[in-house]
Amino acid sequence: MAKINDNYLKLKAGYLFPEIGRRVRAFTEANPSAKVIRLGIGDVTRPLAPAVLKAFHDAVDDLGTTDHFAGYGPEQGYDWLINVIIENSYTPLGVSLSTSEMFISDGSKCDCANILDIFAMDNIVAIGDPVYPVYNDTNVMIGRTGEADDKGYYKGIVYLPCNEANGFIPALPTEKVDIIYLCFPNNPTGVVASKAELKKWVDYANANDAVIFFDAAYEAFITDPSIPHSIYEIEGAKKCAIEFRSFSKTAGFTGVRCGLVVVPEEVMGTMADGEKYSFNKLWNRRVSTKFNGASYPVQRAAAAVYSEEGWKQTKEIIDYYMENARLIREGLTEVGVTIFGGVNAPYIWLKTPGGMTSWEFFDKLLNECNVVGTPGSGFGPSGEGYFRLSAFGHRENVIEAVERIKKNLK
Numbered sequence: 001m002a003k004i005n006d007n008y009l010k011l012k013a014g015y016l017f018p019e020i021g022r023r024v025r026a027f028t029e030a031n032p033s034a035k036v037i038r039l040g041i042g043d044v045t046r047p048l049a050p051a052v053l054k055a056f057h058d059a060v061d062d063l064g065t066t067d068h069f070a071g072y073g074p075e076q077g078y079d080w081l082i083n084v085i086i087e088n089s090y091t092p093l094g095v096s097l098s099t100s101e102m103f104i105s106d107g108s109k110c111d112c113a114n115i116l117d118i119f120a121m122d123n124i125v126a127i128g129d130p131v132y133p134v135y136n137d138t139n140v141m142i143g144r145t146g147e148a149d150d151k152g153y154y155k156g157i158v159y160l161p162c163n164e165a166n167g168f169i170p171a172l173p174t175e176k177v178d179i180i181y182l183c184f185p186n187n188p189t190g191v192v193a194s195k196a197e198l199k200k201w202v203d204y205a206n207a208n209d210a211v212i213f214f215d216a217a218y219e220a221f222i223t224d225p226s227i228p229h230s231i232y233e234i235e236g237a238k239k240c241a242i243e244f245r246s247f248s249k250t251a252g253f254t255g256v257r258c259g260l261v262v263v264p265e266e267v268m269g270t271m272a273d274g275e276k277y278s279f280n281k282l283w284n285r286r287v288s289t290k291f292n293g294a295s296y297p298v299q300r301a302a303a304a305v306y307s308e309e310g311w312k313q314t315k316e317i318i319d320y321y322m323e324n325a326r327l328i329r330e331g332l333t334e335v336g337v338t339i340f341g342g343v344n345a346p347y348i349w350l351k352t353p354g355g356m357t358s359w360e361f362f363d364k365l366l367n368e369c370n371v372v373g374t375p376g377s378g379f380g381p382s383g384e385g386y387f388r389l390s391a392f393g394h395r396e397n398v399i400e401a402v403e404r405i406k407k408n409l410k
Contacts, residue, residue: 007143012152016133016378017041020362027366037401039328039389040372042187042347044252046320048301049313052251055304059297070296075287077104077260081299085260088306089245095232101264101280103287104302106294108217108246108259112181113138114290115213115242115261118282119269123178126158128170130188130376130383132215135181151381161382162189168340168349169197172204180205182231183215185222188379188388189349190341192227198234205240211267211279212241217259220250220318222344238264242279249346249392251305251314258294258302321346324398325391331402335409346391349376353409361387369404 020040028036048056062068076082082102090097105111112134121144127135139145139157146155153159158177160170168189173180182201184193205212214231222229231241243262247253263283268276294302304310329342338351352361358375365371374390376383391398 005141005143007141007145010140010145010147010154011137012148016374019378020372020374023362023366024372031370034370036366036370036372037393037397037404038372039391039393039398039401040374042249042390042392044249044254044321044392045394046252046317048252048256049305049310049317051307051310051313052301052304055307055310056256056297056301059300062300063296073293073296073299075291075293076100076284077102077293078296078299081303082260084303084306088311090230090232093228093230093233095230097232097262098265100284101262103261103263103283104294104299105259105261105291106257106298107248107253108215108244108261109134111244111259111261112213112215114286115244115283116142116144117286117290118279119179119211124158124176125156125179125181126160126173126177127181128162128183128186129153129159129381130162130379130386131181132183132187133379135213136380153381159380159382162186163382164340164351167191169193172200176208176210178208178210179213180210181213181215183217184228185218185345186341186347187215187218187345188347188374188376188383189386190343190345190347190388191349192222192224192344194226195228195234198228198231198237202231202234202237202240206236209270210240211269212237214241214243216243217246218249218345218347219245220314221322221346223322224344227344232262232264239266239268242267247302247305250318251302252317253298253302256298256301258298320395321391324393324395327398328389328391328402331406332409335406337409342391348389348391350387350389352376352385352387355385358384358387364408365405369401369408371401371404 082099086097148154162168162170168191219229231237246259263280265280267279325342328348329339340349342348358377362375374388376386
C-alpha cells in the first residue's frame with residue numbers, strides 16, 4: 001500500500017487563505033444581500049497595463065504562425081527577458097548580474113518552496129514571526145521539523161519575533177543558523193529594512209556560512225529612495241543571498257504567473273566531504289529537470305513591463321494601489337487605530353482595537369462591516385493582536401470599506 005507523507009499531518013490548520021475563504025463563503029451564503037468588500041488576500045484588481053496586454057496578444061499570435069511559433073523554451077527563461085530585467089531593474093541599482101545567474105519561473109511562491117530542494121535536510125532554518133506562511137509550511141512539509149508546540153512553533157525552526165518593540169525587524173539569531181528567510185518590504189507587516197539593517201544580516205550570513213533567502217516580491221512599491229530594492233545593493237550579499245522577485249504584484253500577474261530567482265554564482269554550499277559547491281549549478285540542474293519554463297507569451301508580456309510605455313503604465317497602477325494604502329492608513333488613524341506599514345508596501349498592519357484577538361477582529365469586520373481582512377495570527381504566533389489589510393482593491397471599495405470601519409470603531 002502506498003504511504004503518505006506524514007509531515008503534512010503536522011500542519012496545525014488549513015492554509016490561512018482557504019480558511020478565510022471558508023468563513024467568507026459561510027457569511028455570504030447566510031447573508032446573500034450583503035456587499036462584502038475584500039481587503040484580505042493580496043490579489044490585484046487593476047487590469048494589465050495596455051502595453052503589456054498588447055505584447056501578450058502579439059505573442060499568442062506568434063504561436064499561430066510557422067515563422068514565429070515557439071515550443072519548448074529554455075528552462076531558465078529566455079535571454080531577452082533576463083537581459084531586460086537586469087538592464088532595467090538591477091543595473092540602475094549598481095548591481096551587476098550575469099544572464100546565467102537569473103532564472104525565470106512561474107511565480108515566487110513556488111520558488112520560495114522549491115528552493116529547498118537543493119539544501120540538505122539538516123540545515124537549521126530561521127524565519128521571522130509573523131511571516132508569509134509558505135516559508136514555514138513548506139519546511140514542515142519536507143520533513144525538516146518536529147511537531148508544533150501549543151503556540152504553533154515547530155521544533156527544528158528558529159523563530160525570530162518581529163513586534164512593535166523591535167519595529168517589526170527581527171534581531172539576529174543568538175544561535176548559528178544555516179538558512180535565513182527575509183522579506184522586505186515585508187509581508188504581512190508592510191515594514192522595510194534600511195541598508196544598515198540588511199548589512200547586519202549579510203555580515204552574519206557571511207560570518208556563519210549561512211544563506212539568505214531574500215523575498216523582494218514587493219520591491220516595486222518602495223517610495224523612499226534610501227531603502228534598498230535588492231539585497232545585492234549590500235556589499236557582500238552576492239556571496240550569501242538568493243533573491244526572489246515576482247511580477248504578480250508589480251505588474252498584476254497574479255493570474256498570469258511569472259517570477260524570477262537570482263542565484264549568484266558566488267553563493268556556495270558545503271558538500272558532505274567538506275568541499276564547496278555552487279548553489280547556482282544545483283538550481284540550474286533542478287530547474288532543467290523539474291521545470292519546462294514559463295510560457296513564451298507570458299515572458300513576452302513580462303518583457304513589455306520594462307518598455308518605456310509599459311513601465312510608465314505599470315508605475316501608474318502601482319501608484320494607484322499606494323494611494324489606496326494611504327487612504328486606509330490615514331482613515332483608520334483618524335479613529336485611533338495604531339497603524340504600521342502602508343508607506344513603502346501595499347499592506348497595512350494594524351493593532352486590533354480593544355484587545356481583541358486577530359480572529360475576533362476578523363469576525364467583527366466581516367459581520368458588522370462586511371469587510372474582509374487577514375488575521376495576524378495566521379502569519380505566526382507573534383502576529384496575534386494584529387491584522388493585515390491589503391491596498392489591492394478598487395478605489396471606490398477602499399473608500400467605502402474605510403468609512404464602514406471608521407463608523408463601526410467610533
